[in-house]
Amino acid sequence: MSPRVTLAVAGRVLRQVRRDHRTLAMLMVVPCALISLLWWMFEDLDPQLFDRFGPGLLAMFPFIVMFLVTSVTTLRERSSGTLERLLTMPMGKLDFLLGYALAFGLLAAVQSALAVAVSVGLLGLEVQGPVWLLGVVAVADAVLGTALGLLVSAFATTEFQAVQFMPAFVLPQVLLCGLFVPREAMPSVLEAISDVLPLSYAVDAMQELVGAADTAAVWRDVAVVACFALTALALGAATLRRRTP
Amino acid sequence: MMKNVIEVRDLVVVRGSREVLPGISLDVAAGVTGLLGPSGCGKTTLMRCLVGAQRVRSGSVEVLGEPAGSPPLRTRVGYVTQAASVYDDLTVVENLAFFARVLGTDPGRVEEAVAEVGLGDQRSQVVGSLSGGQRSRVSLAVALLGAPDVLVLDEPTVGLDPVLRRDLWELFHRIAGAGAAVLVSSHVMDEAERSDRLLLMREGRMIADGSPEQILERTGARDVEQAFLHLVEGQEGAR
Numbered sequence: 334m335s336p337r338v339t340l341a342v343a344g345r346v347l348r349q350v351r352r353d354h355r356t357l358a359m360l361m362v363v364p365c366a367l368i369s370l371l372w373w374m375f376e377d378l379d380p381q382l383f384d385r386f387g388p389g390l391l392a393m394f395p396f397i398v399m400f401l402v403t404s405v406t407t408l409r410e411r412s413s414g415t416l417e418r419l420l421t422m423p424m425g426k427l428d429f430l431l432g433y434a435l436a437f438g439l440l441a442a443v444q445s446a447l448a449v450a451v452s453v454g455l456l457g458l459e460v461q462g463p464v465w466l467l468g469v470v471a472v473a474d475a476v477l478g479t480a481l482g483l484l485v486s487a488f489a490t491t492e493f494q495a496v497q498f499m500p501a502f503v504l505p506q507v508l509l510c511g512l513f514v515p516r517e518a519m520p521s522v523l524e525a526i527s528d529v530l531p532l533s534y535a536v537d538a539m540q541e542l543v544g545a546a547d548t549a550a551v552w553r554d555v556a557v558v559a560c561f562a563l564t565a566l567a568l569g570a571a572t573l574r575r576r577t578p
Numbered sequence: 579m580m581k582n583v584i585e586v587r588d589l590v591v592v593r594g595s596r597e598v599l600p601g602i603s604l605d606v607a608a609g610v611t612g613l614l615g616p617s618g619c620g621k622t623t624l625m626r627c628l629v630g631a632q633r634v635r636s637g638s639v640e641v642l643g644e645p646a647g648s649p650p651l652r653t654r655v656g657y658v659t660q661a662a663s664v665y666d667d668l669t670v671v672e673n674l675a676f677f678a679r680v681l682g683t684d685p686g687r688v689e690e691a692v693a694e695v696g697l698g699d700q701r702s703q704v705v706g707s708l709s710g711g712q713r714s715r716v717s718l719a720v721a722l723l724g725a726p727d728v729l730v731l732d733e734p735t736v737g738l739d740p741v742l743r744r745d746l747w748e749l750f751h752r753i754a755g756a757g758a759a760v761l762v763s764s765h766v767m768d769e770a771e772r773s774d775r776l777l778l779m780r781e782g783r784m785i786a787d788g789s790p791e792q793i794l795e796r797t798g799a800r801d802v803e804q805a806f807l808h809l810v811e812g813q814e815g816a817r
Binding site: 575 | 593594629630631632633634647649652653655657659661662663664665666667668672676677679680681682704720
């Protein structure tokens with residue numbers, strides 16, 4: 334592993350994203366637009382509902398978006414032969430994975446800063462805990478999404494398949510994360526499943542942060558999310574093979 | 579007797595249910611060696627073994643005295659795959675600058691490599707907008723960055739016009755002249771005469787090995803294509 338190579342990979346990924354203006358605009362604008370839509374939808378019904386659902390959405394954006402972007406870009410690296418070429422060069426597998434995590438973590442930080450600024454500044458989301466901690470949670474979610482995206486890209490052979498992993502891997506987590514039905518109110522089997530899904534902890538962290546100012550609980554959730562991300566990165570490293578059949 | 583840069587012994591590679599290389603042995607020394615044979619004869623698989631990208635069943639592959647693909651070789655062996663392995667959404671120079679950082683080579687090598695493959699006018703163009711031949715030259719330039727001791731080039735001249743092909747072969751000879759071993763594969767037999775030494779391959783086996791003149795003399799053929807046919811017919815007659 335070498336910081337030089339890790340930074341080279343991260344810099345190159347960011348340059349590719351910057352070149353793609355449309356993707357960059359979507360990454361930054363879509364979360365802000367969706368959170369505004371959520372606020373508007375609840376505006377006449379019960380403004381309190383925005384405080385309940387808003388934080389969950391802030392946790393989901395970085396996770397879902399980075400999962401999708403990463404699974405497609407790394408699949409492209411695998412199929413274009415650039416990954417094979419890099420693996421014949423002095424590049425450690427971790428350099429590759431951490432380079433991606435770093436690049437998308439940075440993008441997520443900017444993305445979340447915008448979404449949080451809109452939520453708190455314009456839409457009146459009341460955050461009890463420190464606002465900067467929202468950014469930390471968002472980056473942890475993004476790294477988790479990136480790590481899972483890297484992992485599943487190993488099991489896809491086409492971009493179509495990679496995109497299909499989103500409903501397969503991500504939507505169940507969205508349904509069971511406690512946003513629609515509180516987790517303790519679910520059938521016990523589903524609650525047990527929810528307990529081992531990383532997005533549950535990501536959403537919980539955001540809700541804790543917004544609802545109660547208990548930062549210890551938030552850090553505990555962030556630690557769980559980070560553990561999931563590290564496990565996924567380690568498994569992802571195992572799917573990067575210098576020698577292939 | 580020149581020292582061998584590449585030594586392959588009894589190499590067996592199975593892909594799926596097919597034995598692509600059924601036990602091949604060969605030596606490659608410095609100079610330009612042409613690896614010729616029809617599509618599907620195992621050239622690419624053999625080259626992937628030399629750079630350590632191919633899982634092998636048995637046998638040994640050594641490059642510069644080290645097992646193929648081992649860490650000390652990763653800066654000393656340049657590899658160009660058949661499809662251009664570069665980033666389409668980056669410019670020529672951005673691609674090279676990235677790979678130069680991964681290799682840890684002097685950034686000054688970027689402009690030199692661009693010049694070596696004759697892409698000076700396209701240096702700031704996005705690779706995706708280049709022609710097929712230009713893209714494969716970007717891929718070649720990446721392999722030249724580290725000034726490697728061994729260059730493994732899988733069909734680098736396919737689809738190029740005759741002038742470019744001639745220029746690239748001159749480049750291969752210049753690189754070999756500086757002491758490197760350059761292994762170039764092709765399925766176009768008329769490229770053979772440009773090599774210092776030829777390896778003719780068919781169905782995972784070497785059917786001839788020698789300088790172009792030696793092979794022509796041995797088979798009594800007019801050109802390498804004839805020699806290849808002659809050898810294949812001889813092989814089948816012997817069955």
